[in-house]
Amino acid sequence: MxxxxxxxxxxxxxxxxxxxxxxxxxxxxxxxxxxxxxxxxxxxxxxxxxxxxxxxxxxxxxxxxxxxxxxxxxxxxxxxxxHLLDAVGQLGVLLLVGFTGMHLDLGVVRRQGGRAAAVSAADLLPTMALGLWLGYALPAGLRPANADPTVFAWFVGVAMCVSSIPVIGRVLVDMKLIHRNVGQLILVVGTIDDAVGWLLVSVVTAMAVTGVGAHEIATPLWHIVVVIVVLLTVGRWLVRRVMAAASRSDSRGTTIGATVILIVLAGAGTQALGFEAVFGGFLCGILIGATAPENQARRLEPLNATVMSFLAPLFFALAGLRIDLTSLTHPKIAMWGLIALLVAVAGKFFGAFVGGLFGRLSRWEMLALGAGINARGVIQIVIAVVGVRLGLLTTAMYSIIVLIAILTPLMAPPLLRIAMKRIEHTVEEELREQRVLALQGVPEAAAHAAPAEALAARQTQLRQESPSGPVR
Structure with missing residues (x-):
C-alpha cells in the first residue's frame, strides 16, 4: 500500500x-x-x-x-x-467596505439621528417602491430566464434606493463642505441608507438562494437579528480585546493583520448564514472604528493605502469589465435605462424634500441634501456585482445599474455648488471648520481663531449679503 x-x-x-x-x-x-x-x-x-x-x-x-x-x-x-480575478476582487471589496464602516462617526449619528432617520425613511421608501415597480415592469429580456420575478423586482428596488458613503464623503471633502451642517446631515442620512441597504441585500440574497415564502423571508430576518446581537455583545468584546492587544505591539503589521483577520472572519460568518460577506465586513468595520485605540488610524495607513491604490481600483476595473455598452444601443433597452435613471434620481430628491419639510430645512438645504444622497457609486456597484453572482442580472441590466452608479455622483457637485451659495454659514460651522483645520495642522487656524462674538457678527453680515435673504 x-x-x-x-x-x-x-x-x-x-x-x-x-x-x-x-x-x-x-x-x-x-x-x-x-x-x-x-x-x-x-x-x-x-x-x-x-x-x-x-x-x-x-x-x-x-x-x-x-x-x-x-x-x-x-x-x-x-x-x-x-474566478481567479473575482477572488481577488472580492477580498478587495470586503476590505474596502470594512474601511467604510470604520469611518462611520457614531457620535454624529446619535446627534442627528432623529432628523436623519426621517429623511432616510422618506427617501428609502419611495425609491424602493419605484424600484419594485420598475422590477416588475421591465421587459423579460432584461431579466434572466431562470430568475424569480419577485426576487428580481426586490433586488432592483434595493439597487435603486442605496447611497454610497465613500463617494459622498469624497465629494464633500473635495468641495470643502464636510464641516457644514448640511454636509454632516448628508453623511448621516447616507450612512443610514447604506446600513439599511446592506440589510435588504442580505434578505434578497437569502430569498434568491432559498426561495420566496413566509418561512424563507423570516429566516434571514431572524439571522440578521442574531448577527447584530452577536456583534454588539461577543463581537464588540472580541474586537476591543484584539485591537487593544495588537496596538501594544511595536509593529504596524500586527494591527494590520488583526484588522484583516477580523473583517474576513466577519465576512465568512455572514456568508455562512446565507448573507453577503460584505455585510459582515461593514458591521465589523463599524465595531473596529468604535472600539479600537486612538492610534489605530496611523497604524492602519499602509493597509488603507494598499486597499485604495491596489485592491479597490482592481475591483472597480473588474466591475467595468462586465459592462457591455453595446447592449444599451437597442432603443428599447436604452429607454428602460433612462427610466431606471429617472426612478433612482426622483426617489432620492422626493425623499430629501419630504424629509426636509419634517426637519424644517430650507429649500436650498433640501436641494443640497437631495444632491448629496443621490450619489450612488461604490455601494451600488458592489450590489450590482452581487446580483451578477446570484444570477439575478443580465448583462444589459447590470450595465444600466452600473451606469446609474457612475452618472449620479457626477450630478452632485454642480447642484451642491448652486445650493450652498444660498445657504448661510453659521457660528457652529465656522467653529467646526477652525477645529478641523487645527487638527490638520494649519497653524493659522489655531493662532487666529476668531471669538464667538466676531463669528456672530460675521453670520449677521452673511445673512444681510445673502441674495435670497434668510434661509431659515
Whole structure:
C-alpha cells in the first residue's frame, strides 16, 4: 500500500498559462485603472469613474470589437480564469467596505439621528417602491430566464434606493463642505441608507438562494437579528480585546493583520448564514472604528493605502469589465435605462424634500441634501456585482445599474455648488471648520481663531449679503 504522495498528486497546480494570463490581466487592469482614475480626478470627477472606465475599455464594449484576437487571449471566456480575478476582487471589496464602516462617526449619528432617520425613511421608501415597480415592469429580456420575478423586482428596488458613503464623503471633502451642517446631515442620512441597504441585500440574497415564502423571508430576518446581537455583545468584546492587544505591539503589521483577520472572519460568518460577506465586513468595520485605540488610524495607513491604490481600483476595473455598452444601443433597452435613471434620481430628491419639510430645512438645504444622497457609486456597484453572482442580472441590466452608479455622483457637485451659495454659514460651522483645520495642522487656524462674538457678527453680515435673504 502506497503511503506517500507528491504535492502535485494531492492538488493539481495552477496551469502555467492560466497563471501567466492572470498576472497580465491584473497588470493591464491596474495600470489603466490608476491612469484613468487619476485623469478623472484631475477633471473633477470621482476616481471610481476612471477605474470603471478602464474595465469598460478592456471589456466587450471596446477591446472585444477593436481587437477580438487580443481580447480572446487576454480575457478568455474561461470560468477558472474569471474566478481567479473575482477572488481577488472580492477580498478587495470586503476590505474596502470594512474601511467604510470604520469611518462611520457614531457620535454624529446619535446627534442627528432623529432628523436623519426621517429623511432616510422618506427617501428609502419611495425609491424602493419605484424600484419594485420598475422590477416588475421591465421587459423579460432584461431579466434572466431562470430568475424569480419577485426576487428580481426586490433586488432592483434595493439597487435603486442605496447611497454610497465613500463617494459622498469624497465629494464633500473635495468641495470643502464636510464641516457644514448640511454636509454632516448628508453623511448621516447616507450612512443610514447604506446600513439599511446592506440589510435588504442580505434578505434578497437569502430569498434568491432559498426561495420566496413566509418561512424563507423570516429566516434571514431572524439571522440578521442574531448577527447584530452577536456583534454588539461577543463581537464588540472580541474586537476591543484584539485591537487593544495588537496596538501594544511595536509593529504596524500586527494591527494590520488583526484588522484583516477580523473583517474576513466577519465576512465568512455572514456568508455562512446565507448573507453577503460584505455585510459582515461593514458591521465589523463599524465595531473596529468604535472600539479600537486612538492610534489605530496611523497604524492602519499602509493597509488603507494598499486597499485604495491596489485592491479597490482592481475591483472597480473588474466591475467595468462586465459592462457591455453595446447592449444599451437597442432603443428599447436604452429607454428602460433612462427610466431606471429617472426612478433612482426622483426617489432620492422626493425623499430629501419630504424629509426636509419634517426637519424644517430650507429649500436650498433640501436641494443640497437631495444632491448629496443621490450619489450612488461604490455601494451600488458592489450590489450590482452581487446580483451578477446570484444570477439575478443580465448583462444589459447590470450595465444600466452600473451606469446609474457612475452618472449620479457626477450630478452632485454642480447642484451642491448652486445650493450652498444660498445657504448661510453659521457660528457652529465656522467653529467646526477652525477645529478641523487645527487638527490638520494649519497653524493659522489655531493662532487666529476668531471669538464667538466676531463669528456672530460675521453670520449677521452673511445673512444681510445673502441674495435670497434668510434661509431659515
Amino acid at each position: 502506497r503511503l506517500v504522495s507528491t504535492a502535485g498528486e494531492t492538488v493539481d497546480p495552477l496551469p502555467q498559462h492560466t497563471l501567466l494570463v492572470f498576472l497580465l490581466q491584473i497588470s493591464a487592469l491596474l495600470v489603466l485603472a490608476l491612469v484613468l482614475g487619476r485623469l478623472a480626478q484631475r477633471c473633477g470627477m470621482p476616481t471610481v469613474v476612471g477605474e470603471l472606465a478602464s474595465g469598460v475599455l478592456l471589456g466587450p464594449s471596446l477591446l472585444l470589437h477593436a481587437a477580438p484576437g487580443l481580447s480572446g487571449w487576454l480575457f478568455p471566456q474561461d470560468a477558472t480564469q474569471m
